[in-house]
């Protein structure tokens with residue numbers, strides 16, 4: 001089904017980072033296709049990624065009431081059919097800000113377990129990788145991250161999930177003569193993820 005309401009979750013400390021520019025590109029592509037788009041800029045929203053006792057799951061009680069911030073942020077997903085997560089790869093993983101969002105907000109009884117409401121949504125993950133595609137594949141990082149995210153999506157019951165990577169994001173690697181052209185190519189790839197959602 002065509003995406004109508006999209007929610008973009010992203011994490012980067014610099015508001016003009018390449019990650020931020022990719023998010024902008026995806027939002028403007030969404031708007032061109034008539035998709036309603038809302039975003040959660042984890043850094044500038046003042047989100048605290050540290051899970052404390054209030055947000056620790058109670059395995060005997062999927063109806064546990066967590067902190068107000070967690071319920072407020074989880075309810076932002078209610079009317080969205082598509083969730084897009086954009087992040088730079090840090091130590092072959094998520095930035096702590098994003099990991100903390102998953103820990104706290106996609107909590108037991110909300111994101112997974114009885115009553116979970118994420119299962120029916122489309123999920124798209126876009127990871128910005130500083131290194132080359134060849135290196136990322138050679139050392140098993142692409143498979144590692146793909147397996148990890150797809151495993152998590154299966155656990156949540158999300159049937160429609162895709163993971164994409166933008167490589168050479170620092171733009172200084174061998175073979176990149178024109179950094180602007182290279183970034184335009186990355187933007188086009190990011191925009192194509194959104195245009196495919198509009199079909």
Ligand SMILES: Cc1cc2nc3c(=O)[nH]c(=O)nc-3n(C[C@H](O)[C@H](O)[C@H](O)COP(=O)(O)O)c2cc1C
Pocket residue numbers: 012017018019020088089090091092093128129130131132169170
């Ligand atoms: C703390 C930190 C850890 C990083 N770890 C990796 C890594 O494991 N693999 C990689 O290819 N790039 C790594 N990078 C490079 C980032 O992926 C790269 O800077 C980012 O994708 C560029 O986009 P940006 O300009 O939006 O930050 C790391 C960068 C930082 C700051």
